Each structure stands twice: as structure tokens, then as C-alpha cells.
Amino acid sequence: MLKQLNIEQIDQLQSYIEERRVVMNPALIGRVSAILEDVRMHGDEAVLRYTKQFDGMELNKLRVSSEELNAQADLCTPEFRRSMQQAKENILFYHQAQISKGYRLEKEMGIYLGQRVLPLDSVGIYVPGGSAQYPSSVLMNALPARLAGVKRIVMLTPPSKEGSIHPNIALAAKLVGIDEVYKVGGAQGIAALAYGTQSIAKVDKIVGPGNVYVACAKKLVFGDVDIDMIAGPSEILVIGDEGANPKWIAADLLSQAEHDPQASAVLLAVSQNMVDAVKQELQKQTRCLPRQKIIHESLENYGLALVCESLQQCVDISNQIAPEHLELMVDKPEELLPLVRHAGSVFLGYATCESVGDYFGGTNHVLPTGGTARFFNPLGVDSFVKKSSYLHYSIEALQAYGDSIITLAEAEQLQAHANAVKARCKT
Amino acid sequence: MLKQLNIEQIDQLQSYIEERRVVMNPALIGRVSAILEDVRMHGDEAVLRYTKQFDGMELNKLRVSSEELNAQADLCTPEFRRSMQQAKENILFYHQAQISKGYRLEKEMGIYLGQRVLPLDSVGIYVPGGSAQYPSSVLMNALPARLAGVKRIVMLTPPSKEGSIHPNIALAAKLVGIDEVYKVGGAQGIAALAYGTQSIAKVDKIVGPGNVYVACAKKLVFGDVDIDMIAGPSEILVIGDEGANPKWIAADLLSQAEHDPQASAVLLAVSQNMVDAVKQELQKQTRCLPRQKIIHESLENYGLALVCESLQQCVDISNQIAPEHLELMVDKPEELLPLVRHAGSVFLGYATCESVGDYFGGTNHVLPTGGTARFFNPLGVDSFVKKSSYLHYSIEALQAYGDSIITLAEAEQLQAHANAVKARCKT
Structure with a gap:
């Protein structure tokens, strides 16, 4: 279930990654443009109409009341609440070091000049609906914005089948201090954030993942507002040395593969034995997982293994791929890290599985995908400020x-x- | 020639600014998409074909040889060379303070985490052709990239009527250490940078201004590579108190208006006398300027004046507009600066005309336009690095x-x- 390439075939590896990018064909662009224009012209009326059409939900108001938010949040378990609180503290700890203050320089004859760093006025966080709900993403998006000093943070999420929002999402919103929440999804939600409607004031920046309509809408409104990035499907690349436990490597590859059928899991090892052992483990562990179907599809399509001559070669190949997540499952990860040139987030050593970072460690899990770690940044405090220069x-x-x-x-x-x-x- | 609004009409002021944004209609997107796809499929052959079609130039190679670059640069005057050298030093002085190093945090039980700041591998700078040439933009784009540590910096510029590149552009390229220069313009140039051709290797980020085709192409390739921004027409907003010299204010408004018929020049004053005096000066000074026609058009369409009740109100209105350039032509500019929330670059005091910053002072002149200073940054060292987190x-x-x-x-x-x-x- 993990396709093996030999070292001469690494070009294929690159195209495997790149072909997973979100492609926006003219038909999609046309459809989404029409929705954006409609919302821009007709405001709430258009948003409510699309919500009925796409979410099958007839709402009379978009805003979630504070009573509803509280009631939903109260449905969460104490364990979940406590774990979210810990995660929040860790995320704040990591991101507070990113706060920057600007600078001022003086020169001869009264010349001075500098840069100010100012928070954005308002930010909209898009939280996808559908079967799974990702409260961790709310923390990852909202906390850096809070640290940056953004005053107005708004959340948009499609209404659930019951017409409300998920309890875990409600709790996450409360934990980060968001009280302005709307039940709106899709391109119509992005349009409302970008252009404003009678009930939703426009924002300066839109962040958060979404389906292909949301991604296309974000791309099209970019420039009218700022956006975080066009997020593609997720990916992991694991570099494992002889000391790595094949069970752990397999578990980590599976944690990526379970996301969706487009997710990619790549193993770079230095021996064929390791690859074989990981393959066996993948078979074994997959049997016990609820998302078997997704995992099979993902590993069939985008699961790859490659035996390299050295760890150095593993890192070279990883740099070509520029993975979103890179695990250095090696004895001395600190020695390899300086060689890593392109990776969204790096997980060091045998114990640090990606899910530590996804949920808890403090680093941001909103990361550049599809090779864009070559030039895009992880989400951070920087994403929620803008700079302004001055000269005298x-x-x-x-x-x-x-x-x-x-x-x-x-x-x-x-x-x-x-x-x-x-x-x-x-x- | 400067339309006057009263304070009740400030909504119009905002729409004046916003309607100047680069609008990309479906027909334009279709045309540009076809060019991008053509270059992606056919590489140099397509680039040469479009160069013949759009620039009327039949080239057999795209790269400018080092002999040609040197020969063109040698045509520059010593005064120009010396001034460019001084500007370069000032730009380096301002931007070096933006270099950041990342950080590392330690916690209990061997937990550590941090952020690395890494230069982009390669950057493409687009330099527009046409009647006027802007060597200052080459400094503004390339020097922050150099400070960031970018190794490969490439320049693209359309061939001149003589089939070469302008001497001042050649000198600027040499001053910033660029030796990889191609004679290619338009959407085909952006495509070559984004996807690579036989003779032009792809880059990670594309920066620099261009016409509507270039802007549309940059928007469409965003995500496959990074881009700086979608630059719209330029604008200035001057806040002048009673002590400001109307001659100087008029001269500064004209320096913006001469850029192009879409440029915007706005004056916020605290007395009608000042507005009247500036209007008179505009008439008088325009008569002596070579670009009279452009200035008339620009001021007719987008030249505005408004009498406010206080300097505080001037700044409030300026914050609504979020101008690219803001001049505080007031006695105590340091007192107003903290109130400025949205502006690309602020010029402080009576003496600091915008052209000091455009060319010489050291701050970057690549700035967010059309109200996007609300969320976009001036170009800087940050624009040419990407961050990567790690966790143990x-x-x-x-x-x-x-x-x-x-x-x-x-x-x-x-x-x-x-x-x-x-x-x-x-x-």
C-alpha cells in the first residue's frame, strides 16, 4: 500500500506532490465569481439564499446568539475543555516570541526613519463544516491574531444539520474570546467577509481552510482583503534512520493518510529492511482504524517510500519536496535540522509525532502545503499585523x-x- | 482642478479610492490564462512568439549577455551613478534593521521548540518597459532580497525598441549584483518566472509592478509561486496645517498626479484659505510641467480637497482611506504619527516630500495601494524570507x-x- 520508488525516480515524487495542488478551472472560477458578485450586490438576502441552496438550511438570522454559543459550549466534556486550555497556553507560549515592535533609526541633520508594526483591525476565521470538526484550528488561527492585537475577530462556520454550531467549535470560540460567530459557509461566507453585508461587517483578512469553493473564493477576493494561503491537501515526509521504530513511523504516516484521499505520506529511509517493516506495520495498523477507506485511497495514490544512500540524501530530497510536515525520526535530529531548507514544520526525534504539533506543542498547524513551504510561512503573529514606514x-x-x-x-x-x-x- | 468635497461627502472619497483598484474581468482572465498555459506547455518557443507579437521584437535569445549589460550601464552619467550609489546605501541602512534571526524556547522535560527564518532560494524582479524607466524600483526590490540572503535574483524587462535594455536599468542591475537578466515582458514573462522555460529557471517569488496583464498574471500564478502584491495606481494624501507652504503642498500633489491618469492626490486641510491657495499653486505649477495632460486627467478624476475641523479629524479620514503615501505637513508630525493606523509610508514634517522616500531616504517605495495598507505591508526583508517551525x-x-x-x-x-x-x- 506504499508505492516504492528508486532513487532515479525522484522526479516522479516531485510531480506527485505538485499534482495535488488545488486546481481552479475556468468553470469553477466562473461559478464562484457569480456567487461573490451576487453577495456583493444583494448582501444578506443572497447569503441566506445560498445557505438554503447549499446547506439545506432556512435561517432567519446569521449571527449565533451568545446564549446559543454558551449552551453549545456547555455540552463539551471536562477532559476536552481541560486539554483545549492546555493547548491554548502552549500556543500562546510559542507565539508570543513572534511579537515585534518596529524600530527607529537616526541619522545626520535631523534625519530619522523607521517602521511601525500595527495590528490588523479585523480578521475573519473560516471554520469548515461537514462530518469532522476541527476546534484545534480555531485556536491556531485566533490566538496569533489575539497576540498581534487584533480587536475584532469573527468566526464563520456553516450551520450543522441541526441548524446550530458544533459544541467543540463553540467552546473553542469562547476560549479565544470570539463572540461574533455566524452560521455561514462556502463562497458566500467568504464573500460576506470580504465585502460585508447588512449583518456581517467586512474584515481585513480571511484565514482558515475550506473546500475547493472556499479556496477559489479566497483566491478571487485576495487583494480586496488579505488571505492566509490557498491550503491544499495535507502531507507528511518522514526521514527514519536505523534506530527508528517502524511501528511509530507507520503510525505517523497513517495519521496523515487518514485526513483525506488526497493526503500524502512519504517515507525516506536508509535501508530496505526499514521500508519493508513499515509496510508490514501499515497493513497491520490500518485494520484497526475507522478511516480505512480514506487511508487506502491516500496511500495508494500518494503514499511513497524511497531508500536513500544517506541521511544527507534524505534531506536533499526532502528539500526538493518542501513538505508541510517533516519528521526527523533520527538519533541526532539537531544535526540534520540546519540542512533542512524548505519545510513548514519540523518534528525532531523519535518521540515527536506530528500530532503533538497538530494539537498541543504550541507551534502552528496552519502550514504551507504542496511544496509552497519554499516561499510561504506558517501562520503566526506576523500574519495579523501590517507594517508602516516613516521618514523625516x-x-x-x-x-x-x-x-x-x-x-x-x-x-x-x-x-x-x-x-x-x-x-x-x-x- | 482639485474637486472639493465637504465633510458630509467623505463616503465618496472612499469610493474614489476603491474604484481605482485593478479590476480583472473574465475576458482578461481568460486571455491571460491562455498565455500562462501556452508558456507552461511550450516554454521558450511561446515566450519568443509572444515577444514578437506584443513587443514587435524578433529575438533569438532571451538572456542579456554580460557584455551587453556592461555596455548599456556604461552609457549612464556619473551623476546618475553617484546618486544611485547613495540611494543604495540609504536603502541598505533602513532595511538591515529588518533582518530577523528566529528564536528557540525551552521547556520542562527536554521540550524545545522554535522558529527558523530562511531566505527564499530565488526571486524574479519584473521591471516594466514602455516610455519611462524606473531604475529606483530595481534597488527597492532587489536590495531587501539581498539582505534576506536570497542567492538567485533574476530580472525580467521587455526589450526596448532597439532590442536592448535601458542603460539606467542595466546600471541598477549591476549595482545590486544581478547578472541574470532577460528581455521578456508581459504575462509571458510572469509565466516564465512561475513555471520555468528552457532558458529561464523558475523562481519562488515574483515582485515588481506592471501593466494590467502583468497584474492579472501575477494574481493567477499566486500559489504556484509567491508574489509581492497586486499594485494599483499610486496615491498620496497630504494633511497640511496652517504653517504648511501651499507651494510645497501643490508640488507634492503634482508629483503624485504626474504618474498616471489613475493616480490620486488628496488634500486634507484645516482651512478653506489653504485649499484655495493650493489650488492656485496647482494651476501655476502645472503650466511648467512636461506631463500636463496626465496631471490634468489625474486631478480631474481623482484629485480631492476637504476642509476638516481639526488635525485629528484629518487623521481619522486618512485612516478610512488607508493611503499608500501620507504626508503630515504639520508643525508637530510626531504627535500625529501615533494616531495613524493605516498608511503604507508616512512622510513627516514640512520638508519631507514624498520624492525623498521614492528615491533616496531609505524606506521602501513598493507600498500597498488602493486602501490595501489596511492589511498589506511595504516590501521589505520579510518579503524575501520564509519561516519554518520546529518542535521536540x-x-x-x-x-x-x-x-x-x-x-x-x-x-x-x-x-x-x-x-x-x-x-x-x-x-
Whole structure:
């Protein structure tokens, strides 16, 4: 169930990863554009109409009342509540180190300049509906925004079959201090966040995962608002040395494969024995898992193993793939880490399974997928601030350097730019 | 030539700004998508074909040789060379403070976690062709990338009518250490950078301004590579108190208006006398400027003045607009600056005209436009790095906190996530 490539076939490995990207065909773009435009024009009326059409739910208001939020949250177990609280503390601990303050520099003749770091005014978090619910994502999205200083954080999630929101999601919202929650999903939800409706004020940035309609809508509204990223299906790459336990490696590959049939699990080992042992374990462990069907599909399509000549070669190949999650299941992970150039999040050593980071360790689980770890960042405090620069020249400084500025402006044939300096220098 | 609104009409002001955004209609998206797909499939052949079609230039190779680059750069004047060198030093001085190093945190039981900051591998800078050439943009785009540690920086620019590149652009490329330059423009150039061709290796991020085809292409390739932003037409907002010189204010408004007919220049003053004096100056100064036609169009369409009751109200309105450039032409700009919440770059005091920052002061002139300063950043060193997190749990730590992780995984019905912890805890 884990396809094995040899070292000459690593090009295939790369295309395996890339072909999983979210593809937006013109038909989809057309459909989603129409929804965006409709909501932009008709506001709540359009949102309620699409909610009836797509979610089969006839609502008369979109906002979740605080009574409803409290009542739903109260349905959670004490264990869940306690675990979420611990996770919250760990996430705050990790992310608080990302808070930055800007800087100010001084130069000759009263020149000074610098950068301010300011929180976004408002952020919308999209929480997908459907069979599974991911309260952990609420923490991962909202807590960095809180640390950044964002005042208004809004949550959107499609109504469940009962017309309410899931208890665990309600608890997560309360834990992060969100009280503005709407029962809206899909492209219509993204449109409401981007353009505003009568009952939902527009936001500055939209974050959170979603299906292909949500992803396409986010791509299309990008520029009108900011977005986090276009999240594709999840992936793990495990590098295992001779000391790694094949049982643990298999368990970790399965934890990725169970996400969805497009999820990818890749093993890079330094011996054929290890690959064989992991394969056996995969067979064995899968039998006991509720999501067997998804796992089989995922491993058939995107499960890969490769025997490399050295750990160095394993890391080189990993750098080509730029995985979302990278586990270094090796004796001395600290020695390999500096060689890792492209990976969303790295899990060090035998004990650190990806699920520690997914839920609890404190690092963010909103990570770049599909090879985009080459250039995209994990979600963090930085994602919820914007920078603004400032510059001060005294009149003496302007007169001292005016000729250079005029030379540069005139070289670009922008005479009025030059004149702004000249007007001040002829006094 | 400067339309005056009264304070009740400030909603119009906002829509003036927003309607200037780059709008991508389905026809444009269709045309640009076809070019992207063509280049993706046919590589250099398609790029050369479009270069012939759109630039009227039959090239046999795309790369600018180092001889050609040197020969073109040698045509620059010594004054221009010296001014560019000074600007380079100032830009490096401002941006070096943005270099960040990541962090590492330690906790109980051998837990540690942190964030690494890594340079992008490769960046493509798009430099527009056409009548005017902007060598200053090459400095603004390339120098932060250099400081970030990016090894491969590539420049693309459409061939001039003579089939070469402009001397000032060649000099700028040499000043920032770029030797990989291609004569390619338009959507075909963006496609080449995003997907690679036989002669142009793909990059991780594309930066730089361009026409509507370039902007649309950047929007469409976003996700396959990173991009800086979708840059719209430029804008300035000047807040002037009673002590400001109307001549200087007029000169600064004109320096924005000369960019293009879509550029916007807004004056917020605290007296009608000031507005009247600035209007007179605009008339007078425009007569001597080479780009009169553009200036007239720009000021007719997007030139606005408004008399406010106080400087505080001026800043409040400015925050609603979130201007790209904000000049605080006031006696105590340091007192107003903390009230500014949304602005790309702020120019402080009477002497600091925008053109100081455009060319010379050191802050970046690649700034968010069209109200996107609410959520986008000025270009900087941060734009050319990506972050990667890491996490280490010892087996003791995993066993200590395993129950919480299992609780959270099972709440999301992800049994294999829970199993990865269980496999390690039953030893």
C-alpha cells in the first residue's frame, strides 16, 4: 500500500506532490465569481439564499446568539475543555516570541526613519463544516491574531444539520474570546467577509481552510482583503534512520493518510529492511482504524517510500519536496535540522509525532502545503499585523541631498518629483 | 482642478479610492490564462512568439549577455551613478534593521521548540518597459532580497525598441549584483518566472509592478509561486496645517498626479484659505510641467480637497482611506504619527516630500495601494524570507501530556492521530 520508488525516480515524487495542488478551472472560477458578485450586490438576502441552496438550511438570522454559543459550549466534556486550555497556553507560549515592535533609526541633520508594526483591525476565521470538526484550528488561527492585537475577530462556520454550531467549535470560540460567530459557509461566507453585508461587517483578512469553493473564493477576493494561503491537501515526509521504530513511523504516516484521499505520506529511509517493516506495520495498523477507506485511497495514490544512500540524501530530497510536515525520526535530529531548507514544520526525534504539533506543542498547524513551504510561512503573529514606514528629513538635510534626489527623479522623467525638492531648496 | 468635497461627502472619497483598484474581468482572465498555459506547455518557443507579437521584437535569445549589460550601464552619467550609489546605501541602512534571526524556547522535560527564518532560494524582479524607466524600483526590490540572503535574483524587462535594455536599468542591475537578466515582458514573462522555460529557471517569488496583464498574471500564478502584491495606481494624501507652504503642498500633489491618469492626490486641510491657495499653486505649477495632460486627467478624476475641523479629524479620514503615501505637513508630525493606523509610508514634517522616500531616504517605495495598507505591508526583508517551525518532545514529555493530545485528536475523530501517541506511550 506504499508505492516504492528508486532513487532515479525522484522526479516522479516531485510531480506527485505538485499534482495535488488545488486546481481552479475556468468553470469553477466562473461559478464562484457569480456567487461573490451576487453577495456583493444583494448582501444578506443572497447569503441566506445560498445557505438554503447549499446547506439545506432556512435561517432567519446569521449571527449565533451568545446564549446559543454558551449552551453549545456547555455540552463539551471536562477532559476536552481541560486539554483545549492546555493547548491554548502552549500556543500562546510559542507565539508570543513572534511579537515585534518596529524600530527607529537616526541619522545626520535631523534625519530619522523607521517602521511601525500595527495590528490588523479585523480578521475573519473560516471554520469548515461537514462530518469532522476541527476546534484545534480555531485556536491556531485566533490566538496569533489575539497576540498581534487584533480587536475584532469573527468566526464563520456553516450551520450543522441541526441548524446550530458544533459544541467543540463553540467552546473553542469562547476560549479565544470570539463572540461574533455566524452560521455561514462556502463562497458566500467568504464573500460576506470580504465585502460585508447588512449583518456581517467586512474584515481585513480571511484565514482558515475550506473546500475547493472556499479556496477559489479566497483566491478571487485576495487583494480586496488579505488571505492566509490557498491550503491544499495535507502531507507528511518522514526521514527514519536505523534506530527508528517502524511501528511509530507507520503510525505517523497513517495519521496523515487518514485526513483525506488526497493526503500524502512519504517515507525516506536508509535501508530496505526499514521500508519493508513499515509496510508490514501499515497493513497491520490500518485494520484497526475507522478511516480505512480514506487511508487506502491516500496511500495508494500518494503514499511513497524511497531508500536513500544517506541521511544527507534524505534531506536533499526532502528539500526538493518542501513538505508541510517533516519528521526527523533520527538519533541526532539537531544535526540534520540546519540542512533542512524548505519545510513548514519540523518534528525532531523519535518521540515527536506530528500530532503533538497538530494539537498541543504550541507551534502552528496552519502550514504551507504542496511544496509552497519554499516561499510561504506558517501562520503566526506576523500574519495579523501590517507594517508602516516613516521618514523625516529636515530642510537642511533636504538641501544637502536635494541634487541627488533631483538627478534620480529626472532620470525617470518625473519632473514634478524633482520640483517638489526644488520648491523647498530655493528658499 | 482639485474637486472639493465637504465633510458630509467623505463616503465618496472612499469610493474614489476603491474604484481605482485593478479590476480583472473574465475576458482578461481568460486571455491571460491562455498565455500562462501556452508558456507552461511550450516554454521558450511561446515566450519568443509572444515577444514578437506584443513587443514587435524578433529575438533569438532571451538572456542579456554580460557584455551587453556592461555596455548599456556604461552609457549612464556619473551623476546618475553617484546618486544611485547613495540611494543604495540609504536603502541598505533602513532595511538591515529588518533582518530577523528566529528564536528557540525551552521547556520542562527536554521540550524545545522554535522558529527558523530562511531566505527564499530565488526571486524574479519584473521591471516594466514602455516610455519611462524606473531604475529606483530595481534597488527597492532587489536590495531587501539581498539582505534576506536570497542567492538567485533574476530580472525580467521587455526589450526596448532597439532590442536592448535601458542603460539606467542595466546600471541598477549591476549595482545590486544581478547578472541574470532577460528581455521578456508581459504575462509571458510572469509565466516564465512561475513555471520555468528552457532558458529561464523558475523562481519562488515574483515582485515588481506592471501593466494590467502583468497584474492579472501575477494574481493567477499566486500559489504556484509567491508574489509581492497586486499594485494599483499610486496615491498620496497630504494633511497640511496652517504653517504648511501651499507651494510645497501643490508640488507634492503634482508629483503624485504626474504618474498616471489613475493616480490620486488628496488634500486634507484645516482651512478653506489653504485649499484655495493650493489650488492656485496647482494651476501655476502645472503650466511648467512636461506631463500636463496626465496631471490634468489625474486631478480631474481623482484629485480631492476637504476642509476638516481639526488635525485629528484629518487623521481619522486618512485612516478610512488607508493611503499608500501620507504626508503630515504639520508643525508637530510626531504627535500625529501615533494616531495613524493605516498608511503604507508616512512622510513627516514640512520638508519631507514624498520624492525623498521614492528615491533616496531609505524606506521602501513598493507600498500597498488602493486602501490595501489596511492589511498589506511595504516590501521589505520579510518579503524575501520564509519561516519554518520546529518542535521536540522527549518520550517522557509525550507520556506526560499524551492523554491531552489523545483527547483532542479523538474529539476530531482522527483516530490515527491519537494512535501515533498511543504507540509511543504503551512501551
